[in-house]
Amino acid sequence: MAFLAPSILSADLLKLEEQIAMVEKNGADLIHVDVMDGHFVPNMTFGPSMVKALKKITRLPLDVHLMVSNPMQFVEWFAAAGADYLTIHQEACWHLDRAVKRIKALNCKAGISLNPATPVMTVQHLLKEVDLVLVMSVNPGFGGQAFIPYAVEKIATLNQWRSEYKADFLIEVDGGIDVRTAKQALKAGADVLVAGSSVFNNGDIARACRALKSVISTSGEEA
Ligand SMILES: O=C(CO)[C@@H](O)[C@H](O)COP(=O)(O)O
Numbered sequence: 001m002a003f004l005a006p007s008i009l010s011a012d013l014l015k016l017e018e019q020i021a022m023v024e025k026n027g028a029d030l031i032h033v034d035v036m037d038g039h040f041v042p043n044m045t046f047g048p049s050m051v052k053a054l055k056k057i058t059r060l061p062l063d064v065h066l067m068v069s070n071p072m073q074f075v076e077w078f079a080a081a082g083a084d085y086l087t088i089h090q091e092a093c094w095h096l097d098r099a100v101k102r103i104k105a106l107n108c109k110a111g112i113s114l115n116p117a118t119p120v121m122t123v124q125h126l127l128k129e130v131d132l133v134l135v136m137s138v139n140p141g142f143g144g145q146a147f148i149p150y151a152v153e154k155i156a157t158l159n160q161w162r163s164e165y166k167a168d169f170l171i172e173v174d175g176g177i178d179v180r181t182a183k184q185a186l187k188a189g190a191d192v193l194v195a196g197s198s199v200f201n202n203g204d205i206a207r208a209c210r211a212l213k214s215v216i217s218t219s220g221e222e223a
């Protein structure tokens with residue numbers, strides 16, 4: 001059964017504790033934290049202090065998505081702050097193999113994220129090493145963008161390679177996920193759905209979470 005990871009990028013930061021409690025109560029499995037540095041992506045968001053604060057208000061694992069130019073400069077800080085999953089971008093890291101080993105040595109689950117135009121073969125040799133591969137289905141930097149359809153093909157390829165290589169990483173999809181696109185991603189083999197605006201910006205957070213969880217459970221029955 002797949003997991004739901006609401007992204008707090010689209011939450012109301014003045015009501016963060018309340019909104020996290022709401023998603024937690026309505027089926028969220030992870031909390032997705034988008035870290036942006038204004039260099040790798042044209043936006044700025046949260047740092048380790050946010051992760052540390054979140055750790056105090058939720059029992060859910062924190063899924064930290066590092067959209068920063070020099071991720072290895074920061075992994076220690078995010079691990080110490082309480083990140084459970086630490087995902088770095090393939091495009092931002094020259095020594096991916098070393099980076100994955102370092103993140104695991106910090107007792108975090110290691111993830112690699114791929115921008116929409118980055119081919120999945122760039123992480124092929126690390127599939128037995130990583131805990132998660134994040135397929136970006138929008139260009140990173142902002143919430144509320146439209147799902148890029150060719151991400152589905154990338155998910156399907158990763159799903160196929162996972163069986164062929166007997167690997168056991170999670171496939172996460174991030175960007176433009178709503179009830180319609182969630183179905184496509186799940187059918188292709190996604191295990192973690194990140195959803196920001198469709199959860200926090202549609203007026204009823206509880207209902208939005210339950211709708212996505214229902215798509216997840218239905219797709220589990222069909223599989
Ligand atoms: O990493 C990112 C954006 O770069 C995401 O995690 C967004 O938060 C997804 O937002 P929606 O597309 O679901 O609104």
Ligand SMILES: [Co+2]
Pocket residue numbers: 007032033034065174194
């Ligand atoms: Co993200």
